[in-house]
Amino acid sequence: MTSKPVNASDQLERQIERWVRPEISQLKAYPVPPSAGLIKLDAMENPYRWPEDLRQQWATMMQEVALNRYPSPQAEELKAGLRARFGLRNDYGLLLGNGSDELIQLLMMTVSGPGRVVMAPQPGFVMFRMIAEFLHMDFCGVDLDENFDLDMPRLLRAIEAEQPAIIFLAQPNNPTGNLWGVEQLRRVIEAAPGLVVIDEAYTAFTDADYLHLLDDYEHLLVMRTLSKVGLAGLRLGMLMGRPAWLEQIDKVRLPYNINVLTEASARFALEHFPVLEAQTRQIREERERLASVLKELPLARIWPSEANFILVRTPEGQARRWLDKCREQGVLIKCLDGSHPLLQDCLRLTVGTREENDALIAALRQC
């Protein structure tokens, strides 16, 4: 028996063209480059694993998880652990997502509709724009100034003109690594007609903490994730704010979005959180060391970072060559040249272990 070829026939291509939404067929899938055998400094992962004894304890605990059962719909015990860990008052609501990416999607689904606008400063986290496009929403990116600070007159004008349903403010911002200052954030929140979400994905790497702003603003939500602190594989994000908002957003959440393995592993990780905190302290120290070494290289610019990555500008026209050179040396980094005019010649370097950073520095020296 001969099997039929599965490559697209002309008929299949015509069908796809007819039925797939044009906005979708024009999109490029989120690129994840192959990383096998490379030192992975492109995706803001924590480079450390857990110590052996902890992995053993975790494996023992996981044997007890009932894979035949659906997850608990509200994950109450996990939520209690997260509240305690992040200092979230009991009268605020907490909604869990399959990563904060899913929470961004739920938020937009809740407010989407013809003519509804999503706003975020640019350059910023790409998922804000991508998910807005998935959901037929208008995305309005507002450029930062040359120092990657909020351009307040421009932003306030855009808010006034566009009346965004939702504004996303990542603090620290990805990919620029900086903070915008609480007074500026307050001005944006106060000008916003709709929801404002402060995305604190990098909270483990900064002393800044804007959770307290919830006390002052009913239309503010704060989002965090366990990804950058060292559990990117688990996929667990949290959205915090007024229960009245979260009750609405919860309606578009699929019932079992947090699987039993994630729930059990996250509870375990919360009990052993000092291990992760020690790792993030080490990453913060390495960030300072890496930054000071980078200053000796012939880079056009290095921006200070409050996150677990550093943004740098190569000499003119060199970013792609430096990216390729690093890959030849076994180090995978992220090239941002071409993704936004303000990111011309820019590379984003995730902070790794001491050895990984040394390999990165050696590779960059070759450039």
Ligand SMILES: *Cc1c(COP(=O)(O)O)cnc(C)c1O
């Ligand atoms: C990495 C990142 C996220 C995504 O986090 P997940 O919980 O892994 O989905 C969200 N926001 C920003 C700004 C990020 O950089």
